[in-house]
Amino acid sequence: MIKAAMFDSKQYDIDSFEESEHEGISIKYYDTKLTADTAGLASGFDCVIAFVNDTVDAEVIDLLERGGVKLVALRCAGFNNVDLKYADGKITVVRVPAYSPHAVAEHAIGMLLASVRRIHKAYIRSKDFNFSLNGLTGFNLYGKTVGIIGTGKIGRVFADICNGFGMKVLAYDLYPDSSVKAEYVSLETVFKDSDIISLHCPLTEENRYIVNSDTISLMKSNAIIINTSRGQLIDAEALLKAIKEKRIGGACLDVYEEESELFFEDNSGRIVRDDILARLISMPNVLITSHQAFLTCEALENIADTTIDNIRGFFDNSSCGNEVSYKTASVR
Numbered sequence: 459m460i461k462a463a464m465f466d467s468k469q470y471d472i473d474s475f476e477e478s479e480h481e482g483i484s485i486k487y488y489d490t491k492l493t494a495d496t497a498g499l500a501s502g503f504d505c506v507i508a509f510v511n512d513t514v515d516a517e518v519i520d521l522l523e524r525g526g527v528k529l530v531a532l533r534c535a536g537f538n539n540v541d542l543k544y545a546d547g548k549i550t551v552v553r554v555p556a557y558s559p560h561a562v563a564e565h566a567i568g569m570l571l572a573s574v575r576r577i578h579k580a581y582i583r584s585k586d587f588n589f590s591l592n593g594l595t596g597f598n599l600y601g602k603t604v605g606i607i608g609t610g611k612i613g614r615v616f617a618d619i620c621n622g623f624g625m626k627v628l629a630y631d632l633y634p635d636s637s638v639k640a641e642y643v644s645l646e647t648v649f650k651d652s653d654i655i656s657l658h659c660p661l662t663e664e665n666r667y668i669v670n671s672d673t674i675s676l677m678k679s680n681a682i683i684i685n686t687s688r689g690q691l692i693d694a695e696a697l698l699k700a701i702k703e704k705r706i707g708g709a710c711l712d713v714y715e716e717e718s719e720l721f722f723e724d725n726s727g728r729i730v731r732d733d734i735l736a737r738l739i740s741m742p743n744v745l746i747t748s749h750q751a752f753l754t755c756e757a758l759e760n761i762a763d764t765t766i767d768n769i770r771g772f773f774d775n776s777s778c779g780n781e782v783s784y785k786t787a788s789v790r
């Protein structure tokens with residue numbers, strides 16, 4: 459029996475893993491996140507199943523290795539929370555490279571529509587029988603220019619949806635792909651010419667804060683920025699300043715650079731000390747969801763099935779093809 463310890467387990471994770479076919483793998487579910495303080499809980503397990511806000515840094519890797527863990531199976535696509543260089547030769551890291559690009563692209567479009575048509579505000583008003591339309595004026599997406607940064611699995615689906623809306627689709631990627639239905643332009647042109655900018659690239663050392671005060675100053679003053687990728691792609695302080703100074707039209711954020719302490723949890727009874735987040739949330743043109751873009755039945759099922767396959771592949775020595783190592787991980 460392969461023993462796996464799963465961290466940051468929510469009920470929807472437990473349900474999807476319990477429903478998956480995982481004969482030969484026993485899973486212990488911990489609701490706590492993986493940190494240096496909790497890594498000891500994995501002692502005696504063969505494998506750890508981790509998520510986006512679990513910490514897999516050098517200290518945690520040492521603790522896991524000492525406890526006998528041989529594999530970190532990420533149940534997500536991104537791996538920016540793992541020190542891959544340090545893990546090399548100590549612990550193998552696998553991930554779920556694609557579980558539902560449509561889930562994320564559709565959430566990005568959902569946020570955009572909600573934001574530009576004020577649907578989130580109309581919902582609250584009508585709950586209170588307030589049927590006034592004042593302040594709910596939006597704009598058409600048809601004919602607008604959207605700029606997509608990162609045209610991999612998610613970005614290309616997002617491009618298809620935008621084409622369906624009759625938008626002009628610009629794109630920037632380190633590796634342009636002629637099969638993506640978009641016009642590739644420079645990063646600067648994406649920032650300058652787009653009415654809507656959507657981030658679909660992974661977080662790397664090179665693109666941390668790709669949206670910063672300088673790039674925001676290139677953007678149209680009514681541009682909307684969408685981030686369903688990773689929080690640190692945007693300098694949140696610079697974004698807040700631009701929102702306050704009305705130098706940007708709005709933001710749809712499913713991720714936030716300091717999300718790890720707050721997102722996925724009910725903080726409604728707590729005093730939230732993050733003033734930048736609190737101020738962003740207070741803005742009428744900022745819509746925030748809690749790293750929710752992946753959360754569909756289809757994606758959860760794929761995540762569970764692929765993670766189980768990855769674990770089996772590693773322990774029965776048949777390669778699963780989903781290993782990530784620092785030698786290959788820079789962008790793709």
Ligand code: NAD
Nearest residue numbers: 536608609610611612631632659660665686687751752789
């Ligand atoms: P992917 O690897 O298929 O595509 C990423 C694309 O970004 C690639 O084409 C790559 O060349 C490009 N890229 C890399 N660095 C770049 C840069 N500096 N500038 C421009 N392009 C760059 O990845 P994907 O499956 O499309 O996922 C994209 C990201 O979405 C993931 O890395 C992850 O961070 C995020 N994500 C978020 C959620 C969520 O729930 N919010 C869920 C899944 C994935």
